[in-house]
Amino acid sequence: MNKIEIGAVAKPQGIKGELKIRLFADSFDSIKNVTEVEINSVIYKVENFRAINADEAILKVEGIDDRNFVETLRRCEVYADRSQIVLEEGRYFITDVIGSDLYLDSGKKIGVVREIVSGNVDYYYLDTYEGKAVFPLIPELEVNIDVENKKVTVKAKKFTEVVMYED
Secondary structure (H helix, E strand, C coil): CCEEEEEEEEECCCCCCCEEEEEECCCHHHHHHCEEECCCHHHEEEEEEECCCCCCCEEEECCCHHHHHHHCCCCCEEEEEEHHCCCCCCCCCHHCCCCCCCEEECEEEEEEEEEECCCCCCEEEEEEEEEEEEEEECCHCCCCCCCCEEEEEHHHEEEHCCCEEEE
């Protein structure tokens, strides 16, 4: 399984072994057709998968029919095969961006994307020639992400305004 983390088990839902999942996907639509998931290194066939809201879903898998067992899976990551995840046009997997070179639109190479922390705003952590740095991925940066060539380009003027360098 070429796996991507799609969420984590939050808690049991009901008494029949359903799992409430905190979603990490951009949208439930991108993962709604997943047929298998991996939880705690075990692969399960999906019986039912439905959204509660934008951030949560209910997952029922074969072989888990007991609320008490679901309790033991709290905080466990839920993975799906990346081939079953549907990405919208212009979207990408974070894992495909990590390791990309970061360039300014002037052509100057700044460094390498080391980590991305997702939230209301994604934060890109970099290894640069001036040390470690972080910047928020905001629209004003006019970011261009080329996953195939492992290259991220940002608007130079705005980048210098928002980047924060560590000591």
